Amino acid sequence: MNEPTAYGRPAGHERAAVEVHHPTPLAPVLPAAPLVPVQPGTIPAVTSIVLPDGRVVTGYALEPAKPEPVVAKPVVSRVAVNIALGGIGFGAVCGGLVLLTTFIAALAALIHQLIILAAVIFGGWVAVQVFSASGHRGGTTVNIRKAVIKRNKFYG
Template sequence: MYPDHTPPVPAQRAIEVHQPTPYPPAAMAPAPVVPVQPGTVPAVASIVLPDGRVVTGYAINPAHPEPATPKPAVSRAAVNVALGGVGFLAVCGGLILLTSFIAALTAFITQLIILAAVIFGGWVAVQLFSASGHQGGSTTVNIRKATFKRNKFFG
C-alpha cells in the first residue's frame, strides 16, 4: 500500500497521429471491357441522391420466390406410421409362426428322446431277464486242469 492510499500516476507521453496516404486516381487501372452480345446488355439506371451526387448502375430485377408446392392430402408422417404398423403386423405374424415351429420342433425332439429311452431300456431289460443260463445273478466258471505256479495261472 501507498502511504496516501493513491496509486502513482503514469508519466504523460505525446500522442502521435498517423494519417493514411491516399493513392492518386491516375494510379488506378481502368476496368477491363468485356465483350457482350447485342441485346443482352441490361438497362443502366441513374439515381440522384439528396446531396446532389449521381449514382449510376445496373437495375437489379427483384428475386421471385419459387411457387409453393401444394401439400398432399395425407401427411408423410401418417403414411410412415401406417406403413410401420403394417410392417409390425407382418413381423408379428412371422414371429407367431416361428414360435409355433420352435414349440413343434421341441415336442418332436422330446418324443424322439423318449422313444430312444424306451427302446434302449427294453433292450437292457431283455438282456438282464433273458433265460440264457444265468440264474440268481451268479456266474459259474468251470476250470479244468488249471495250474497255479508262483501266483501265475497256466490253463
C-alpha cells in the first residue's frame, strides 16, 4: 500500500478536487460628493459619503496631490560652464607664469653680469696695486749683494 506511484508518491494519498473561487467585481464608483477644503495645520473633519448602492464610506477628506512644478533646464549645463571658466582661469595663470619665469631668468642674468663686472673691477684694482710703478710709501728696503754660500752658510 505504501508503494510509490509513477509520480513518486505513495499510493492512497491522491489529491482531492480543487475548488476555485472567483472574486465578485465591484460596481464602478460614481463621482463622489465635492470635498470641503481644509486649512493647513488643522485636523480635517471626518466625511461620510453614501454610494449609489447604499454603502457608506467614512474617512478624511484629502486634497488631490499637486504635481511639482517643472524646473526649466538651462541650455548649457553648469558642469560645462565650470569647465570653461576653469580653462580660462588656467590660461590666465599660464600667461602669468610665463611672464614670471621670464622675469626670473632676466633677473638671474642681471645678477650674473653684475658679479662678472665686480670681479673685473676688483681684479683690475688688485692688478694696479700690485704692478704700480710708484715709489714705496714705507716698509723695509733690502739690498741684495753678491753673496757666497759655502757649506749651507751664508756669507754676505
